[in-house]
Amino acid sequence: GAVVSQHPSRVICKSGTSVKIECRSLDFQATTMFWYRQFPKQSLMLMATSNEGSKATYEQGVEKDKFLINHASLTLSTLTVTSAHPEDSSFYICSAKDRVWNTEAFFGQGTRLTVV
């Protein structure tokens, strides 16, 4: 299957700082990328959908000014957690969907964010 690379896999940051997470499609062009958040022992909750070259669509309850998403190219989307607080600590995982398989999502390895 297609490969999606997410970086970093783990990050620890101080409260009040910002953290950027990258999601790259390595062998295909991703027209759409999705960002999910997963709390311990819970399911994945979609945060936002980003389409290349346009603004992201955020799910209800997700603060767009806090979770900045940029999808500047067909192979890269970034999620920036701004002014992070301990309650933002979570597992963030992205997925990417290519032009051909419009209904299939390939996932990155995930990023475990800890805000201290």
Add this chain to the structure above:
Amino acid sequence: AQKVTQAQTEISVVEKEDVTLDCVYETRDTTYYLFWYKQPPSGELVFLIRRNSFDEQNEISGRYSWNFQKSTSSFNFTITASQVVDSAVYFCALSEVIMNTGFQKLVFGTGTRLLVSP
């Protein structure tokens, strides 16, 4: 709205036992896709299968098999002769069309944690 229910929170089996993970879904779409993913302790989501709503044939892949029944809105997953390496959280997911875009996103169930002991 779309919904995926995985009623089994956690299942424990002994190696070599067969185990079935249940998945029941709700959707108003006539065309949709169902997925199963495996999430090992390392966290990544491993794609296992995608099934089109028009294809009700059961599928077998090695020790894995899937039973799709539209009449009961179920898409169950069976592991035959389970192994310790099968220990993971398994998620069932349903595609949902995002309004006004034509794009589809995934709606996940709450997951079933499978523990296979030696």
